Amino acid sequence: MAGEFSMIGSVILALFLAGYLGQQYLPPPKPRVIGLDLGTTFCSVGVFHPGSGVVEVIADEEGRKSIPSSVSFTNTAVLVGHEAVDLSDINPQNTIYDAKRFIGKIFDPVILKQESSRYPFKVKNNNGSAEFQISTNHTFTVSPEFIGSRLLLKMRKMAERHLQVSVQKAVISVPAEFDERQRNSTIRAANLAGLEILRVINEPTAAALAYGLHKVDVFNVLVVDLGGGTLDVSLLNKQGGMFLTRAMAGNNKLGGQDFSQRLLQYTIKRVQQEFGVAPTLKEDLHHLRQAVEAAKINLTVQPSVTITVPLYLHTQDSSDSSRTSPPPAVLFKTVITRELFQELNEDLFQKILAPVKTVLAEGHLEKEEVDEIVLVGGSTRIPRIRKLISEYFGKEPNTSVDPDLAVVTGVALQAGIMGGSWPLTVSAIEIPNRHLRKKNFS
Numbered sequence: 001m002a003g004e005f006s007m008i009g010s011v012i013l014a015l016f017l018a019g020y021l022g023q024q025y026l027p028p029p030k031p032r033v034i035g036l037d038l039g040t041t042f043c044s045v046g047v048f049h050p051g052s053g054v055v056e057v058i059a060d061e062e063g064r065k066s067i068p069s070s071v072s073f074t075n076t077a078v079l080v081g082h083e084a085v086d087l088s089d090i091n092p093q094n095t096i097y098d099a100k101r102f103i104g105k106i107f108d109p110v111i112l113k114q115e116s117s118r119y120p121f122k123v124k125n126n127n128g129s130a131e132f133q134i135s136t137n138h139t140f141t142v143s144p145e146f147i148g149s150r151l152l153l154k155m156r157k158m159a160e161r162h163l164q165v166s167v168q169k170a171v172i173s174v175p176a177e178f179d180e181r182q183r184n185s186t187i188r189a190a191n192l193a194g195l196e197i198l199r200v201i202n203e204p205t206a207a208a209l210a211y212g213l214h215k216v217d218v219f220n221v222l223v224v225d226l227g228g229g230t231l232d233v234s235l236l237n238k239q240g241g242m243f244l245t246r247a248m249a250g251n252n253k254l255g256g257q258d259f260s261q262r263l264l265q266y267t268i269k270r271v272q273q274e275f276g277v278a279p280t281l282k283e284d285l286h287h288l289r290q291a292v293e294a295a296k297i298n299l300t301v302q303p304s305v306t307i308t309v310p311l312y313l314h315t316q317d318s319s320d321s322s323r324t325s326p327p328p329a330v331l332f333k334t335v336i337t338r339e340l341f342q343e344l345n346e347d348l349f350q351k352i353l354a355p356v357k358t359v360l361a362e363g364h365l366e367k368e369e370v371d372e373i374v375l376v377g378g379s380t381r382i383p384r385i386r387k388l389i390s391e392y393f394g395k396e397p398n399t400s401v402d403p404d405l406a407v408v409t410g411v412a413l414q415a416g417i418m419g420g421s422w423p424l425t426v427s428a429i430e431i432p433n434r435h436l437r438k439k440n441f442s
Helices: 002-025 082-086 109-116 144-163 180-192 203-210 256-275 282-298 338-350 353-362 383-393 403-418
Strands: 033-038 042-049 054-057 070-073 078-080 095-097 122-126 129-135 139-142 169-174 196-202 220-226 231-239 242-251 304-311 330-337 372-376 429-431
Touching (some): 033 144, 070 144, 169 403, 196 403, 203 242, 220 353, 256 282, 372 403
Antiparallel strands (some): 033 042, 070 078, 129 139
């Protein structure tokens, strides 16, 4: 009997030793489940690497870790991401963005007409569902699911190129307020891209995972998600590994695009003051828009930036029909300070606090009872916004994770869990709250 126990013990020891040596010296398996953040303005893809426990957000060929949520149609191609944005000024009627706002929703005809008036492309009503009209060498319509599928296919290919393996499975994030129809439409978009969705996770929960809040002793978590086009505020309760969304509010017409637009309007006025004519050429406006966007980003780390843009302005002299060559470019140059940027947008920044106060009131919580404030979305990098939130709560928000990549990081963690990767052993659980409704401000 003693010999049998000794043999069993030796086998167990050999298995542990083999496992240890395997972890130390054998290459870990390639991850085959990806995490997808299909955002309104930008989207990203990430993976959890077994063994090392590292989450990697996968970059495109140019090293960029997120791609614009834009798809552009031409006579010969369908362009996605940055390539689509490059065509947005010269092909606006066929460049679709913000498709996530329409996916899976049933619209009242009046509401859909109001929503579609904001865009340069045509939005059609198909029995309450939105479709986008494309006019290239022929006219046709595409659904929001199709637009989403092109973005997801792009990210799938990015992952396959980087990992050198075929990818068919994914975890995807959606806004907490998405209903079953919107979630199913998002899954269909992924299916069109050749992906099987193993799990759908709420964006605030994904952000909480990225910040490691499933592993620490916190109860009340406020997630402020301010991206390029929308503001979402969620109040989460956490007990153990379970997350309950207690309240949601937001503004689906407030984001980084609005801050950039204010700065663009200012620069257009400066051009008119300096040269006596406003820029109207698509190329001029495109270059100004690019310069303004870069300035906004740089002002998060610098007190001032200089915008320098060559412009081909139309003046009375330059439109003279006797000219045989286009007018020479003029050089527009102006300094933008952080104080000026804040002054131009202060009223928009103040709007952020309205949904924050709403979720606290609906969650029956005092602001002092919030254990952790989590910032998500690139626009939360803006110093004035961070200061506004810290002043309101009397403490600093958690900024330990890149806000642009917080959601995709959390989704990649969940993808690692669903793929059976080690060292992850537990999964954060979301408690469904079917009676919860998001309040929107505008």
